[in-house]
Amino acid sequence: MKNIYISLLLLLNIVGACGQNNNNNNNKENRMIKFNKLTQAEENVIVNKATERPFTGEYLNNTEEGTYVCKRCDAPLFYSSDKFDANCGWPSFDDEIEGSVKRVPDADGRRTEIICNNCGAHLGHVFLGESFTKKNTRHCVNSISLKFIPKKDKLQVKDKSLEKIYFASGCFWGTEYFFMKAPGVVSTSVGFMGGDKKNPTYKEVSEQKTGHVETTEVVFDPTKTTYGDLVRLFFETHDFTQTDGQGPDIGPQYLSRIFYKNDEEKKIAEKYIGLLTEKGYRVATTLKPVSDYWKAENYHQQYYKHKGSTPYCHVYKKIF
Ligand SMILES: [Zn+2]
Numbered sequence: 001m002k003n004i005y006i007s008l009l010l011l012l013n014i015v016g017a018c019g020q021n022n023n024n025n026n027n028k029e030n031r032m033i034k035f036n037k038l039t040q041a042e043e044n045v046i047v048n049k050a051t052e053r054p055f056t057g058e059y060l061n062n063t064e065e066g067t068y069v070c071k072r073c074d075a076p077l078f079y080s081s082d083k084f085d086a087n088c089g090w091p092s093f094d095d096e097i098e099g100s101v102k103r104v105p106d107a108d109g110r111r112t113e114i115i116c117n118n119c120g121a122h123l124g125h126v127f128l129g130e131s132f133t134k135k136n137t138r139h140c141v142n143s144i145s146l147k148f149i150p151k152k153d154k155l156q157v158k159d160k161s162l163e164k165i166y167f168a169s170g171c172f173w174g175t176e177y178f179f180m181k182a183p184g185v186v187s188t189s190v191g192f193m194g195g196d197k198k199n200p201t202y203k204e205v206s207e208q209k210t211g212h213v214e215t216t217e218v219v220f221d222p223t224k225t226t227y228g229d230l231v232r233l234f235f236e237t238h239d240f241t242q243t244d245g246q247g248p249d250i251g252p253q254y255l256s257r258i259f260y261k262n263d264e265e266k267k268i269a270e271k272y273i274g275l276l277t278e279k280g281y282r283v284a285t286t287l288k289p290v291s292d293y294w295k296a297e298n299y300h301q302q303y304y305k306h307k308g309s310t311p312y313c314h315v316y317k318k319i320f
């Protein structure tokens with residue numbers, strides 16, 4: 001079933017049908033943010049989304065410890081500890097400061113653009129699945145979009161203490177659809193967990209040889225929502241009694257599963273399974289400890305948001 005959707009998606013990408021509605025929203029948000037004055041060269045990249053020439057940027061070979069912030073609004077974006085040498089001509093980071101970088105479909109219909117989540121400044125692009133580092137992610141960033149604050153200058157980064165959790169409930173497009181809209185959720189991504197093979201591809205997981213399940217990573221702000229709220233949402237957005245997959249997607253990669261990081265999370269998940277059992281449901285969801293999470297290919301990320309449609313296999317149903 002999903003393969004049909006993927007074929008359609010790839011076709012749409014080829015004809016470049018991806019819309020760019022994000023600019024209007026950014027403009028609205030931008031009115032509230034104080035911007036630093038930009039030079040013409042900075043504006044070309046940050047506003048007009050040009051790309052600086054490879055191997056020319058100020059920070060390409062910078063190995064000093066510190067934090068990279070947005071040139072336009074000073075929001076902290078990347079730590080030097082996540083910088084690596086991809087030999088591609090631009091500074092590369094395999095992680096972002098949580099919640100600071102937003103991924104949007106590029107106007108070219110193929111790549112995924114990254115922008116400052118605070119002010120919408122163009123930063124560069126993100127590429128997944130290249131196996132440069134364990135995180136399997138390369139934020140390819142224009143130096144000119146960044147400002148470097150050495151550690152000795154003590155940047156005050158607001159510690160928001162965000163939490164990361166993992167749910168599997170069938171096709172990850174549908175699981176992510178509900179979590180990315182949930183209050184208190186800062187960011188989401190989809191990938192694979194629970195199997196043996198490192199850096200599996202979607203195709204390998206689909207062939208059911210790796211042991212992974214399609215998994216959604218949810219980053220949330222514990223001052224705005226709780227693990228229990230999100231566990232309830234998990235159970236209320238899929239058929240947790242199905243034992244062979246989810247909806248029309250049949251196979252071990254589509255099983256219902258909660259990956260817990262610690263005893264506290266496990267106990268909360270068990271509490272809700274107990275409540276559902278009392279209500280007469282035969283819960284098929286299994287609980288497993290968190291293991292390596294491998295992000296899926298770009299075109300699976302925020303799938304329904306980019307497509308502007310709704311899931312075929314997940315619906316919200318109030319239970320609690
Ligand atoms: Zn910014």
